[in-house]
Amino acid sequence: DAEITQSPRHKITETGRQVTLACHQTWNHNNMFWYRQDLGHGLRLIHYSYGVQDTNKGEVSDGYSVSRSNTEDLPLTLESAASSQTSVYFCASSEGQGNTEAFFGQGTRLTVV
Amino acid sequence: GENVEQHPSTLSVQEGDSAVIKCTYSDSASNYFPWYKQELGKRPQLIIDIRSNVGEKKDQRIAVTLNKTAKHFSLHITETQPEDSAVYFCAASRTGRRALTFGSGTRLQVQP
Numbered sequence: 001d002a003e004i005t006q007s008p009r010h011k012i013t014e015t016g017r018q019v020t021l022a023c024h025q026t027w028n029h030n031n032m033f034w035y036r037q038d039l040g041h042g043l044r045l046i047h048y049s050y051g052v053q054d055t056n057k058g059e060v061s062d063g064y065s066v067s068r069s070n071t072e073d074l075p076l077t078l079e080s081a082a083s084s085q086t087s088v089y090f091c092a093s094s095e096g097q098g099n100t101e102a103f104f105g106q107g108t109r110l111t112v113v
Numbered sequence: 114g115e116n117v118e119q120h121p122s123t124l125s126v127q128e129g130d131s132a133v134i135k136c137t138y139s140d141s142a143s144n145y146f147p148w149y150k151q152e153l154g155k156r157p158q159l160i161i162d163i164r165s166n167v168g169e170k171k172d173q174r175i176a177v178t179l180n181k182t183a184k185h186f187s188l189h190i191t192e193t194q195p196e197d198s199a200v201y202f203c204a205a206s207r208t209g210r211r212a213l214t215f216g217s218g219t220r221l222q223v224q225p
Binding site for chain 1: 122147155158204207208212214215
């Protein structure tokens with residue numbers, strides 16, 4: 001079955017280290033998104049992509065970057081991890097050029113110590 | 114950009130009662146309004162959505178209403194069951210912007 005998977009599921013890293021979270025989908029969706037989930041803030045958009053070589057900043061993009069070299073993957077990189085980036089990260093994908101259902105990955109719980 | 118506000122943040126109801134969650138949005142161009150349910154430790158999943166050309170949509174015990182003039186939309190759950198206990202998120206987007214802006218979430222607890 002087609003799916004969207006994130007790895008790792010849990011990660012602990014130290015302040016200042018570079019961290020990359022993986023997101024892989026097999027639906028051939030052109031749209032991919034990264035959100036972070038924090039208590040009281042819901043899901044906030046970090047970066048998004050509408051296709052290969054397309055990337056865009058979301059509302060909380062500082063300190064994060066993404067790249068889209070193929071349809072299936074949108075890795076999220078924290079350039080220099082900070083304690084404020086401790087969060088649960090969700091990747092999502094959707095198809096088409098209109099507004100359609102977004103399918104979420106299982107989430108990655110990142111702790112920066 | 115779009116701003117979505119959601120109320121209440123927590124809601125406790127007795128099994129069998131109805132639950133209502135309300136959201137307001139700021140961008141008058143928004144035309145797509147989905148609702149997601151997130152069970153504890155799980156991923157958010159779409160439960161119902163509505164587009165701006167429709168005022169109400171129903172799916173079994175779940176319904177969503179939209180008031181474009183007032184820029185608010187609501188989720189109604191009737192005959193609540195313990196398995197309805199979860200966090201519910203509203204969201205909004207508009208044509209040309211496929212990324213969703215989410216509300217802050219409502220934790221619904223259904224007491225048996």
